[in-house]
Amino acid sequence: MNNPLVQLDPGLFIWTIATFLVLLTLLAKFAWGPLLAALETRQNAIRKSLDDALQAKQDLERLNVEAAQIIQRARVDADAIISESRSDGDRLREELKQKARAEADHIVKSAGRQIQLETGRALQQIRHEAVDLSIMIATKILRRNLSKEDNERLIDEALKQVETRRH
Secondary structure, X not given: OXXXXXXXXXXXXXXXXXXXXXXXXXXXXXXXHHHHHHHHHHHHHHHHHHHHHHHHHHHHHHHHHHHHHHHHHHHHHHHHHHHHHHHHHHHHHXXXXXXXXXXXXXXXXXXXXXXXXXXXXXXXXXXXXHHHHHHHHHHHHHHHHOOHHHHHHHHHHHHHHHHHHXX
16 A cells, blocks of 8 residues: 555655745745734833833832821821810910909909998998987987986087087
8 A cells, every 4th residue: 555645756845845935935024024023012012011010119109108208297297286286275274264263253352342332231221220229219218207307408418419529
């Protein structure tokens, strides 16, 4: 059995090599060039993407540092505001205490003066009532016990006392 595919035929061998070389030249000119150019373009795009990613990473790290600084400054500012608010609150509380004490002292003094005035009025009224009551009692007693002569003598003495007080 002779198989035609296993036999060496120099014509077929040359044509196979010539076809291979022509195909190789065509592929090199029309396929591998654009394929290599596409691969190079893709490689450049990947390299650019990696560079962009590295730049983005650096930017992100810088932004993280800046954000940390901003947060730190905000905390310091917040602490300062809280401290200032506390001191303002303490100062306001102390002012209100002092005003309340002053007002309480004023109210106590005013109440003391009012009590003194009312006490003075009450004592004056009691004196007037005591004098009126004493005069009334004395009048009743004198009307019963004094004679006409005693009455005249008392009037004379009262007039003399009034005259001596005037001088």
